[in-house]
Amino acid sequence: MTIALNDTVRRLLDSPHPAVLSTIDPDGSPQSSVVWVTRDGDDVLISTERGRRKERNVARDGRVGLTVFDLANPYLYAEIRGTVTVTEDTGRTVAVRIAEEYLGPGAGKEYGDAGDGAVRVVLRLTPTKVLGNATKA
Known part of the structure; x- marks a missing residue:
């Protein structure tokens, strides 16, 4: 069951705050990465390169x-x-969008340059539970 985010959680996600994404490694242990995020409605979007540990982990266990x-x-936080x-991430549009939200207009140019050959992907997090004091505000 998906849930709606409240306004305080939305504001947290809409501001350029780093977030910590925790995934599950193949052996069942936790793996955490500091990431930049943006929103699409109540879903949270994260850009990463195909083949990175977090992408491999969520492809196996979402x-x-x-x-x-x-x-x-x-x-003031939310989990x-x-x-x-x-x-x-076709055209790297999400990578550019996130970079510009965190670094300012025009800063996403390097994220839009596919010259390195890396394939960017979007991790779309659909919330099922939200905790933390931002949920009470």
Whole structure:
């Protein structure tokens, strides 16, 4: 069952705060990565390269946790649990969008350059549970 995010959680995700994505390694142990995020409605989008550990983990087991907190007030946070689907980031549009949200207009140019041959993918996190004090605000 998917759930809707409240306005406080949406504001956290819409601001350029780093988030921590936790996935499940093949041996069952946790794996965490600091990531940049954006939203598409109540889904959270993350851009990464195909073949990275987080992408391989969610392709095998889509269950994840994502924690984001306000850099100015670290006590304001949300943990979003849910499942991830993986799709190719055609034209690297999501990678560019996220880079510009975090670094400013025009900063996504290097993320849009496919000269390195790497395939970018989008991890789409659909929330099933949201915890943390941002859920109470």
